[in-house]
Amino acid sequence: MAPAAFRQRLEHRGRSGGEGLPLLDGFPGDLAALRRHAGYFQTYHCTPSWPGLVVCSCSRLYEENGEMRVKSIERIRDTVNEIRQDSKYVGLAAYWRNRIFITERSLGMNPMLSQAILIPFEMAHQRVYLRGVTTGVSWRKGNLPYATRTIWRHMGAKPDLRALLRRCGVLPLASRQLPPTVRAFLDSPSAELLTVPTEY
Numbered sequence: 001m002a003p004a005a006f007r008q009r010l011e012h013r014g015r016s017g018g019e020g021l022p023l024l025d026g027f028p029g030d031l032a033a034l035r036r037h038a039g040y041f042q043t044y045h046c047t048p049s050w051p052g053l054v055v056c057s058c059s060r061l062y063e064e065n066g067e068m069r070v071k072s073i074e075r076i077r078d079t080v081n082e083i084r085q086d087s088k089y090v091g092l093a094a095y096w097r098n099r100i101f102i103t104e105r106s107l108g109m110n111p112m113l114s115q116a117i118l119i120p121f122e123m124a125h126q127r128v129y130l131r132g133v134t135t136g137v138s139w140r141k142g143n144l145p146y147a148t149r150t151i152w153r154h155m156g157a158k159p160d161l162r163a164l165l166r167r168c169g170v171l172p173l174a175s176r177q178l179p180p181t182v183r184a185f186l187d188s189p190s191a192e193l194l195t196v197p198t199e200y
Contacts, residue, residue, distance in 0.1 A: 146195035
C-alpha cells in the first residue's frame with residue numbers, strides 16, 4: 001500500500017479496536033466499484049408510517065478518508081395531520097459480490113439503524129437507477145420493523161440541491177411527480193411491504 005494509505009489503515013484500526021473491528025473491516029469493500037456510483041440521489045420507498053404513499057428523500061454517496069459515506073435527508077410535510085418531519089441520517093456504504101450495502105443511523109434523540117441493499121447499474125449506458133430493498137422501523141407504528149423495495153435515482157455530482165430538497169416528501173403512487181420507472185418498480189404486484197404483525 002502507499003505509505004499514506006497504510007498509515008491511515010493503522011490509525012483506523014487503533015481507533016476502532018474491540019470486537020466490532022471485523023464488521024468495520026467490511027467497509028468499503030470494493031472502493032473502486034463504489035466510486036462509479038458516487039453523487040446525489042433522489043430515493044424512493046414505501047413505509048407503514050405513510051400507508052399507500054411513497055416517501056421521497058435525498059441522499060449523497062461520497063468518498064472520505066478511504067471510506068464511502070452516505071448522508072440522507074427526509075423532509076415530510078403533512079398539512080392535514082399538521083406533521084412536519086425533518087430527519088437526517090449518516091452511514092457507510094460497502095460493495096461486495098456485485099451488491100451495494102448501505103447502513104445508516106438516524107441523528108437525533110432517538111436514533112435507529114436502517115439498511116439498504118442495492119443492485120449496481122446493470123449496463124454501462126444505464127447510469128440512472130439503483131434498485132433494491134430497504135429495512136427499517138416505522139416511527140408511526142410502534143417501531144415495527146419492515147422491509148420494502150427502494151429505488152435510487154442518480155442525480156449527478158452537482159445537481160440543484162434546492163430542487164432536490166423541494167422534491168422530498170410523500171407522494172401517492174399515481175403522482176405525476178414520480179418518474180414512470182419509479183412508479184413501475186414500487187407498484188409491481190410483487191412489491192409487497194413486509195412487516196411484523198401486531199398480534200401473535
